[in-house]
Amino acid sequence: MAKPVFYYCPRTRADTVMWMNEELGGVCDIKLINLKAGDHKSPDFLKINPMGKVPALVHDGVNVTESAAICAYLADAFSDKGFAPALNDPQRGAYYRWMFYAPSCIEPMMLDKLGGVKRENAMSAGYGAEEDVLKSIDVMLSAGPYILGDTLSAADIVMGSLLNFAIMFGAIEKKGKIADYVDHMTARPAFAKMQEISAKYAAELGVE
Numbered sequence: 096m097a098k099p100v101f102y103y104c105p106r107t108r109a110d111t112v113m114w115m116n117e118e119l120g121g122v123c124d125i126k127l128i129n130l131k132a133g134d135h136k137s138p139d140f141l142k143i144n145p146m147g148k149v150p151a152l153v154h155d156g157v158n159v160t161e162s163a164a165i166c167a168y169l170a171d172a173f174s175d176k177g178f179a180p181a182l183n184d185p186q187r188g189a190y191y192r193w194m195f196y197a198p199s200c201i202e203p204m205m206l207d208k209l210g211g212v213k214r215e216n217a218m219s220a221g222y223g224a225e226e227d228v229l230k231s232i233d234v235m236l237s238a239g240p241y242i243l244g245d246t247l248s249a250a251d252i253v254m255g256s257l258l259n260f261a262i263m264f265g266a267i268e269k270k271g272k273i274a275d276y277v278d279h280m281t282a283r284p285a286f287a288k289m290q291e292i293s294a295k296y297a298a299e300l301g302v303e
């Protein structure tokens with residue numbers, strides 16, 4: 096199998112995919128995209144991701160964009176590493192559920208909160224209200240130590256990364272189960288390796 100090519104810029108959401116890549120043992124070839132220099136709006140990159148955003152991945156002629164989708168894709172492409180439950184495993188439902196919950200509910204809630212956006216109608220806001228999201232996160236973390244109980248999966252990388260960002264930016268308070276979960280996830284060697292790589296490339300690109 097050809098190596099996936101991962102289009103990466105440090106200090107962005109692409110760090111989530113870099114973390115995933117490190118968990119898998121560095122399975123991707125890295126292509127640096129310098130947001131400061133506008134590489135992401137070049138005609139060549141826009142063919143890969145018309146959004147002009149990182150991260151992106153190209154593998155076997157297929158373009159994959161969206162951080163969570165890329166993490167899920169890599170977990171399946173390297174299924175021998177055990178980051179995704181098998182297709183016939185009932186855990187697959189919870190795996191998909193929380194993998195999609197991160198970008199479709201937690202992130203919009205977080206961005207609305209940080210941007211001071213008030214949704215008048217929780218019924219039509221995909222995430223409902225902040226307290227609904229916090230209650231759901233509490234349910235998600237009730238089995239522990241991972242989303243799937245004893246089994247670590249790519250959903251934890253996506254969720255661990257997002258909750259870590261949410262705490263860093265002040266969108267979610269660091270306390271209780273969320274604090275324990277984020278501390279546990281960010282103590283992983285692959286997280287430290289990602290941070291090291293991100294810092295190295297950030298210094299190289301002058302985006303500290």
Ligand SMILES: N[C@@H](CCC(=O)N[C@@H](CS)C(=O)NCC(=O)O)C(=O)O
Pocket residue numbers: 106107108109130135147148149150160161162163198
């Ligand atoms: N939903 C996308 C969001 C990607 C995204 O917004 N990336 C930002 C960096 S964190 C970006 O590339 N921004 C450049 C731009 O929009 O010009 C994902 O999760 O991958």
